[in-house]
Amino acid sequence: MSESDSVLIGRKPVMNYVLACITSFHGGSKEVSVKTRGKAISGAIDVVEVVKRRFLPDIKVSRIGIGTEQLPREGYQASKVNTIEITLKR
Amino acid sequence: MSESDSVLIGRKPVMNYVLACITSFHGGSKEVSVKTRGKAISGAIDVVEVVKRRFLPDIKVSRIGIGTEQLPREGYQASKVNTIEITLKR
Numbered sequence: 001m002s003e004s005d006s007v008l009i010g011r012k013p014v015m016n017y018v019l020a021c022i023t024s025f026h027g028g029s030k031e032v033s034v035k036t037r038g039k040a041i042s043g044a045i046d047v048v049e050v051v052k053r054r055f056l057p058d059i060k061v062s063r064i065g066i067g068t069e070q071l072p073r074e075g076y077q078a079s080k081v082n083t084i085e086i087t088l089k090r
Numbered sequence: 091m092s093e094s095d096s097v098l099i100g101r102k103p104v105m106n107y108v109l110a111c112i113t114s115f116h117g118g119s120k121e122v123s124v125k126t127r128g129k130a131i132s133g134a135i136d137v138v139e140v141v142k143r144r145f146l147p148d149i150k151v152s153r154i155g156i157g158t159e160q161l162p163r164e165g166y167q168a169s170k171v172n173t174i175e176i177t178l179k180r
Binding site for chain 1: 139
């Protein structure tokens, strides 16, 4: 597995993504980026907090980036969504 | 006005909080912290992005912190909520 991995947060239960992060760290990743857009942002923070508090207390949040992405939609104005990327480091 | 201010994001329209940030910077603040908890986290990012893109392009995000707070509730188990604090600097 690569040194740096990323986990994209969607609508599945939080524990699915928590497991993905843990698996990645256990597989040898030094860094895992948790990324998401729009309404799932609160869920990304859930994932990070659960990983840190319950499973891997030795990891640190090394970077948090926020931004906006344009989503082009056919026949409509492009809509803007917020993004967040939280990088965890062991 | 103080050097450093904070704006607590709740359920009002985004522009209310955007205005609060701008007013604070115009009043002489060097730093404004946008704070919130729980489901309003996505809204906090909205506020920051609107302030940066539309009104004050010279400000920078200097720090983003995430965490968890315990909310004690009478007769129930304490519930946990996620928090975010985004510090803007001019």
